[in-house]
Amino acid sequence: MKFHLVFDGFCLKNAYYDIFRAIEVEILDDFELISSEFSTFSEAEKSVLTKLAKSDRKWFGIYKILPKNLASKSYANLIKNGILRVEISKETPKNRAKNERLKKSERRYKIENKLHFSCHFFRFWFRFIYPNLDALRAGKKDEILALIRAGFDEYVGLGFEMIFAEFLAKKFQINAEISSFWHKNIEFDIFVKSGDFLLVGEAKFRGKKVCKNVLNMLLKKCDRLKITPNFIVILSKSGFSNELLALKDERIKLYEINDLMELLDE
Known part of the structure; x- marks a missing residue:
């Protein structure tokens, strides 16, 4: 990857x-x-x-x-x-009343x-x-290589999201466009809406486990947009906290890098 x-x-x-x-x-x-x-x-x-x-x-x-x-x-x-x-x-565009x-x-x-x-x-x-x-x-090659090493995980983040989108398209058999979503104060790494089907998600390429606060932030964003997704998906480079893994909610799908191996079967 x-x-x-x-x-x-x-x-x-x-x-x-x-x-x-x-x-x-x-x-x-x-x-x-x-x-x-x-x-x-x-x-x-x-x-x-x-x-x-x-x-x-x-x-x-x-x-x-x-x-x-x-x-x-x-x-x-x-x-x-x-x-x-x-x-x-x-x-x-925001709907507004006449003369508002x-x-x-x-x-x-x-x-x-x-x-x-x-x-x-x-x-x-x-x-x-x-x-x-x-x-x-x-x-100053060594200096630039050190700079690349220091910024590499941040750089990879966007590509990580794009690969995750490709994986989700296959996993959920989604034909609609999967992309990010951005609003004035709200962003989702992953967003797809097709008819009544709605999926939102986050991809975290970092060296520590993803905790429940990431899910809570996703839920708050959904509340602010007044949407109820069919699925909330999270991809983590370094796994998940026990609290997140213990959740019993069919809407919440957790994935790790090894799950992306499915893409190699194509």
């Missing part, structure tokens, strides 16, 4: 057991050649990709560092050339889409490598 979430879209020359050794040899030792493959990208496009690789991927975020027209042009080129794809927000006066914060709030990289390698490159090219050219 780790190899997929770094090297998807990249042709490995050799086989490795350790992901960081692979990153060192295949990317850090060959960064100049790989960098030349991005030479046709404009500086604005590289700025867009760097921002998205490190942020929540919301559409308007780039307007904080680039003029709106330049940012929009960059988005259009990157989407047209298959570097980015748009994830449409499921949020709907909204709070200032509500008037300024806009629904926005998110963007995904078309392959995981692009996101890895613009998160860790492109912003540190000067350091690599100065011979």
